[in-house]
Amino acid sequence: MSASDPAAVPPTVSVLSVNLDRGHHFSKHPAEEVLLVEGIGIEGDAHAGETVQHLSRKRWHKDEPNLRQVHLIHRELFDELATEGFEVGAGDLGENVTTEGVDLLGLPRGTVLHLGDEAAVEITGLRNPCVQIDRFQQGLLKAVVRTDEDGAVERRTGVMAVVRAGGTVRPGDTLRIELPAQPHESLTTV
Template sequence: MKKRFRVLSVNISAEKGTVKKPADEARVIAGQGMKDDAHAGDWHRQVSLLAIEDIDTMRAKLPEISPGDFAENITTEGVDLPSLPVGTVLSIGDVKLEVTQIGKDCHAGCEILAKTGECVMPKRGIFARVLEGGVISSESAGSYDI
């Protein structure tokens, strides 16, 4: 059975450890990640995803938080990302992403952790490698099999 979700924002940064800026669209390269993004490369965390529902929970403490502020490449809506098993394949248009990791440790300079005392990325963010590339944009439709 297919479950559906949507992409709300596509976010890119040329430097690691910084917030990512929303882009109209992004080219996703198989085996690498998002073109011009600092986290692209031949490793298991080529693309990061976080749900807007999780960002919204942090807005009670820090109302100015926006998509990309947690350094996620893709902000989604309508999918409980950390419930997806490692190995799940997400389809977003022609792009196929394989979930490789759930959560991560915050880096030492995490501004959100410093301001609020917590960060959702360690438990709610997920990471993926790119199986098939293409172009994605905000409002792209996504799906996965359960």
């Protein structure tokens, strides 16, 4: 589903993997379940908190709201990257939730994703990848951040979100999409 065609709901939209890491490492480890805490993020994850937690931003923006509590990537990106010679799996790019069956990058800002029976996150923007991606696999940054001939930049490393409703999320949980009111606002980096 994309913002341009909100009526086209994929037949299977789900959570493929949930991942977390207590330290500030690039990749996150798959888990049997994660607990989302409203306004905070994923319990036990290094990026959980009401204010900015990412080390690259914390020094100058430590008192600003944390708009990057949960990172989501669609599994289909891994297939695209495989055709370009990269091996990437769930959690490898630091995402907390790996989804399947939804074009996350095509959703508008403010979209609420209901994960399982209880949890919900609101998309705040695009993830802005850094050079750590090339440390993971050389050349991957160029593969996930492209610039077209007109100079427009396309970022393909998922979306960031804040937790609007807490709850437990597990692989296999359903994912329901709630679009914001019109007019829709395109995603930018946060």
